[in-house]
Amino acid sequence: MHWLHHYIKLLTVASLVLITAGGLVTSTDSGLAVPDWPNTYGYFMFSFPLSKMVGGVLYEHGHRLIASIVGMLTIGLVVWLSRTEPRTWVRRLGWIALAAVITQGTLGGLTVLYFLPPPISISHAGLAQLFFVLVVSLTVFTSPGWRAQYSRPHPLNDRTLSRLTRLMPFVIYCQILIGATMRHTDAGLAIPEFPLPFGLLVPPVWTTGITFNFAHRIGALVVTVLILTTMAHVLYHHRSVRTLARPALLLGALVCLQFSLGALTVLSEKHVVINTAHVAVGATVLVTAVVLALRVHRISFRDVDIHDRQPETCVESVPTDSEAQA
DSSP states (O other), X not given: OHHHHXXXXXXXXHHHHHHHHHHHHHHTTOTTSSOSSSSBTTBOGGGSOGGGOOHXXXXXXXXHHHHHHXXXXXXXXXXXXXXXXXXXXXXXXXXXXXXXXXXXHHHHXXXXXXXXXXXXXXXXXXXXXXXXXXXXXXXXXXXXXXXXXXXXXXXXXXXXXXXXXXHHHHXXXXXXXXXXXXXXXXXXXSSOSSSSGGGSSSOSSOOHHHHHHHHHHHHHHHHHHHHXXXXXHHHHHOXXXXXXXXXXXXXXXXXXXXXXXXXXXXXXXXXXXXXXXXHHHHHHHHHHHHHHHHHHTGGGSTTSOGGXXXXXXXXXXXXXXXXXXX
């Protein structure tokens, strides 16, 4: 199990690299730099000459190579889980991840063959995020901390935190989908000013692009407030629980970085590096929120010993330092 956990961490890193490479393809408008699929200019994918990987071909073909590596690593993951993992639901998650990565590759191919239709491109981007969430979740489920229940002697009884952490990943994912829609409909600069649209609180005119862009900006405010509220709640009530405080602090830092990158994307007129970083950090925000949610709801999963499940009404939340001194 120890080596399996490290293997999934490797897959996690590879998945983030894949998302970043996909963001780079979009940021450089290289989606059709390689017009055929699954071959590359008639070559088998892994036999394409390195000397021809220049410009947009480098980004698009490189993205395909990374995707193939992630796919092969996912096949290895399923085989490993099938042989060593005793928990049925964890093995099933592995199969779901494999189905997701196969579907993801198919969507990527269709995106090219049908000349980047927005519905398929947006689906491709959205499924990439879900696959990343699955892989990160499997990393959590196979970690020593998960098996030790994060050294908590009893369930965490905090309904407010439970609700916040259930809501947060959903809201972040919706925001990512709005962002993907904006990117793939070329609406990233539909509102060319920041922070106010056209110098006003509300755009004076509305087009499809302006609607997506403005919705993404409102979504950014909602996500930022939600994450900072959750972070403040964790630090006020559970700051002594490091397994909660650390991801909460990381979330707060990431969302501030992400908000800044969003602003810089507009101010720099979609600079390639900034635009791509915005995609990568957005994915990291999502999975960090998922990690926090999984840790908060650890007691709800099937691999918890029955004697560790205590009625919520009989369990107090973890005391803060001031409460302990009192």
